[in-house]
Amino acid sequence: MVAALVAAACGSSGSSSGSGNSSGPITIGISVSLSGDFSGDGLATKQGYETWAAYQNAHGGILGRKIKLDILSDGSSPTQVVTNYQKLITVSHVNFVVGPYSTLLTKPASAIANRYGFVMIEGIGGGPSVFQQGLKNVFDVSASAKFQMITFAKWLAANHKPEKVAYASMTDPFLQPELDGARSYLTAHGFPSAVYKLYPLETTDYTPIASAIAASKAQVVVLGTMPPDGYAFIQDLIQDKYSPQVLAEASGPDQGAAFVKAVGASNTSGIMVPNTWFPGSTFYQNAAMVQLYLKMFGGTANNISADVAEAFSAGEVLTQAADHIKSTSNSKLESYLHSNVTFQSVQGPVKFLPDGENGAATPFMFQWQQGTLQDVLPAGVGSPKPVMAVKPAWGAGA
Amino acid sequence: MLVLQAIIDGVLVGGFYALMAGGLTLVFGVMEIVNFAQGILVVLGAYLSYALYSHLSIDPFLGLVITVPAMFLIGIAVYWSMIKPIKQERVIMSLLVMFAVGTVIEGVLDLIFTSNLVEIHTSYVNTSVSVGRLIFPDVYLFAFAMSILLLGGTYYLLYRTRFGRSLRATMQNPTAARLVGINTDWVSAFTLGIGVALAAAGGMVFGQTNSFDAASSYDLISRLLAIVILGGFGSLGGALIASILMLVIQDVVAVVWSPTWGQTTFYIVLVLVLLLRPQGLLGRKAVRAQ
């Protein structure tokens, strides 16, 4: 073990800002969660990066050089993330690093990248705490938390007279700001909160909260959920024989076949979910990405997780920026990314605000209609279907 | 009304938690070992039921015919291979050994099933019975009935059979039991087997009412341990009362105040009870020295 440490140490000679050689592959260092709390999404993130690397390598790589990914596993632990990125930067001498999965891990990762003068482009770390660090090297290509449900809130306020809304959310650094973003907008437009319940990550029994929502008789229910609680709430509401007219969840309904299986095909109709991406979108390189992903990993287009697209987008922005500055210098990259340029990605346009958020992000809103997830909002972007204004009763839709 | 519904929810869910906790308390009562792997064993039971259901379409409740004996045998095997060889400091060593065993099981489950969350979706997961304005979800009704049956059966085993006498004798005084000719090793092995078998049954319900993966065990084990301490080590009745109490407190607090305080309240209640009654609600009076 000590020998291993010595070997690791001898493999390096102090630190540098990763210039590597000027020919040979461009190495990208990534830490992903292949086990632990974030492992499902971590795997999708890894696949997203791999799809991007494969795609880009078939199209000339970056600056004419092949892309090589150096991926480490962090077990969903910030401690490991700290060590991983230090190793990638100072031992493996990667040219660039991109972000891990989740706000929780992106925070320490970006701090370390900053220490060594590296840029951190990421797609899946959109909680406010990432941007509040005051770092200048973080760039989130996806819509950050508080904007995710704004499209929904705007639609509701424009199309409904003010009425009671029931809210519930996990106390998660991403989901809660997401829900609160919608809630502040709606409250400011006259929609009172009939219920506002926050629950911790380890909750396994949602029946009391669902009962409270049902008892409030609010016809609009907005939930800041991850998939497990997303499914559980729907099941509990069905058990309570309570069918609100509008139901939106932060995630769960975006899981494709898993969602249908969890709640039953006849119960999906009308449920809405935000997403930064969908397989059928016509944004930059999306069709190619979907095709390549299916070829590499199988499955169906509807089962592709949005994490894949988020990782792929991070890669796209890196490609475009590096090709433009014609250099692998991280400092030049940082200045360029901050220069108000608009980039293209499978999730739509990307333009960075000073704190690193994507100001041009378009969070979409999707709705289950007749057994498929359809893009419905914002009207006028892409080719959305009309919104189903009232959710059918449980068991009626399919 | 909401509170009444919360109480009903708590009682129903508490019923099946009692299954999982019952196994834990029994094992501790007889062998003085803390089965730290109980959480992951519940998850294992859930995965077994899940595999039977999704590949062979065997209804989870019926599938118990397979999973329960299988897990019973696993419990016996674990006893002989892991617990029996411990010679010193059984309490602490067994805790660590079971923790290690649990880690290995978790790793294997993670390898086989990956970390995708799964859930057993039977047709009766969404249906419910309504009485007036109160809702009784079907799956919990079945589970509650099953728990009472299984716990009742175990109780019968403990108090009406010869094996049960041997078990209780071992619980009270292992040395004396051995002197009377009771094979305490087999009694212990069987007890662990029963504990694990109960975990299998609880796991089946757990798998239907929660999305789970291998990492779900951590939260579970801490709750089960809390229930067992509250109920009193070695007492099945205590486990039942404590489970129901825990879930009712949690649900009522969630409804009346906030879900984030539900679990905290329970733990605080636990500490308070233990200050007044260190042996738990129905536990035996503890011998002070160790």
Place this chain on the structure above:
Amino acid sequence: MTALDVTPVGAAAPEHIPYDLPKPVRWGGTSLVLVLLAAFPLLFPNPAVTSIGVFTMIFLVAACGWNIFSGYSGYISIGHAAYYGIGQYTVALVVLHLKVAAGWDSFELLPLAGLVAAVLAVPIGFLLLRVRKHTFIILTVAVMFILQLLAFNLTSWTNGSGGLELPFPTWTGSFFNEPFYYVGLAAAVVACVISWWVRGSKYGLGLLSIRDDEERARGLGIKATPTKLIAYAMSAFFVGIAGGLYVTFVGSVYPQFGFDPNFDLAVAVLVFVGGIGTLSGPVIGALLLIPLQQYFYLQFGNANLFLIAYGVLFILILRLLPGGIAPAVTQLWRRFLVARMLRAAEPPRPPGGDRATPAAATAAEGRDETP
């Protein structure tokens, strides 16, 4: 006499068996380890390596502290993460509210973190130590989870699941880890010295006697509760410092990583592997297992195998070396001594026979001191 007895773990330690390695070996070994540790970042300046070093130091401080209580008193606590979290939050809150500058200034808060943890440990320990050992173990877990839940819920103080963020010191990349490492090393040395002092003191004797047989100790006039409580508070002090160091290094605190059950299990495992209740046990365990764990992750990536390997390794160690490594080393030494004694007791051979010294068998008896 069976010199091949399994070394007791935390239970009654037979008093008259000579355990010790000779003093020069012990002192020499300790000095060597100290020198190596001090030189480590100079020999291996690579930040990835020193990063592992910092985490090793953090766990070393925590392990030594934990061992002072759980090792010497026999009351195993797997809820010391309560104090890890308290240490983390103390430092985080003070830094944020009093605007303490990151870097050298924030290290001054470490003793404060330890102190707050120790002060809170007194009432907690007082409540917990009223129950018997088995219940105690699990109650420690319950208390830890209560604190975790409080951290999640008292959002106006702790920001709940959003956690608290600390500013980072502006040291340059390759140097950054080193101050943390040395501060951690200093804290670890202090922890070990205190541990050594406790072991050799009259107070420590009382503590160890509680481990061996509490009723008898009470009968002999030892005030069990204050004795245990003092050790409990001391252990909380060091674990709190470890928490403070962690939060200044990683830069953020979250409820689930402050009050982290994995921390408890990791500390227990590494102290057990090294040898619980011994002086060098925590050191051996920490220096061995923490780098190993991080290295596993770096090399094998796939952490499913890591869990399995870790679990199997632990089972093997529990089976083969139930006392841990340090007692196993002393076991070997004793066997060597006994072998020497037996050889010396044989009728003298014609010229050239061994001249073993029976004096080896009279190594200090009484308290078992392993280096």
